[in-house]
Amino acid sequence: MQLHAVPVFHDDRMAVADAQSFSPSAGKPALVVRDWIDAGLPIDLRPAVAATPEQLSLAHDRRFVDGVLSGRLPNGFGNTLATVAQSLPFTNGAMVAACREALANGRVACAPVSGFHHSGYAFAGDFCTFNGLMVAVMTLRREGAAADVAILDLDQHYGNGTDDIIRRLGVTGVDHFTSGGHGYTEGHAEPFLAELPGRIRTWAGCSLLLYQAGADAHVDDPLGGWMTTEQLARRDRLVFQTAAAIGLPVAWNLAGGYQKDAAGGIAAVLGIHRNTMRACVDVYTTAAAAGHTAPWR
Secondary structure (H helix, E strand, O other): OOEOOEEEEEOHHHOOOOOOOOOOHHHHHHHHHHHHHHOOOOEEEEEOOOOOHHHHOOOOOHHHHHHHHOOOOOOOOOOOOHHHHHHHHHHHHHHHHHHHHHHHHOOEEEEOOOOOOOOOOOOOEOOEOOOHHHHHHHHHHHOOOOOOEEEEEOOOOOOHHHHHHHHHHOOOOEEEEEHHHOOOOHHHHHHHHHHHHHHHHOOOOOOEEEEEOOOOOEOOOOOOOOEOHHHHHHHHHHHHHHHHHOOOOEEEEOOOOOOOOOOOOOHHHHHHHHHHHHHHHHHHEHHHHOOOOOOOO
């Protein structure tokens, strides 16, 4: 069954205009959603309900959760800004909602958010505060859903926080692949893309795939990178095509991306995220069949 539009969970309170950080991630949700709308991509905007402290504490130490939300402990940007703390329940709640929706429609849903995989059981860092991946997994488990889950983390960097939570809580039934832990360079891009469908097919028995479609894997990203724009576009298309072919629902998010122009704009990052959504639209929606989408560029 094709969708008429891709479900996207968004709330204006997810975005922070100035997180006092090198990373633009806190402000990306609003910019990305506006870019998708301006590009005419068929998305179905739905409200992102804030995750509760109790939900956040399914994956994190409650003292850590309360300390960050109250401003007593620093967030992943290394400060205690109230605006950042107030955004975190919505970014995590968006990921929870996207997972629920992907399970419900059996196809796909998106949370246009970042800042998860460096957050561990009781620590924040590297622009990540609460681990929405594991918050979503543990929330679904509490609800009796998604016994077996795969996490495909294709951000440029190692998802140390995700591994920490899995280890600290003794979580089973979660297969976590983080490309940042493998030291890939430009020479690995084509072999990696050739192997990617096979890796995803090993998850055919899983209930759900959580996909981090990192833009920081681009060769021009200041914090790393080993893929061109064209290779990243193929990466995303391969993920969605393979998951759709084996009937594996996908909930995806933006993850990192740090390219800036001379004026501080993130047009290059927005272009990569636009290509991800375009690939998603092409695989899952009736708009692609009707010829209403444009090729990546």
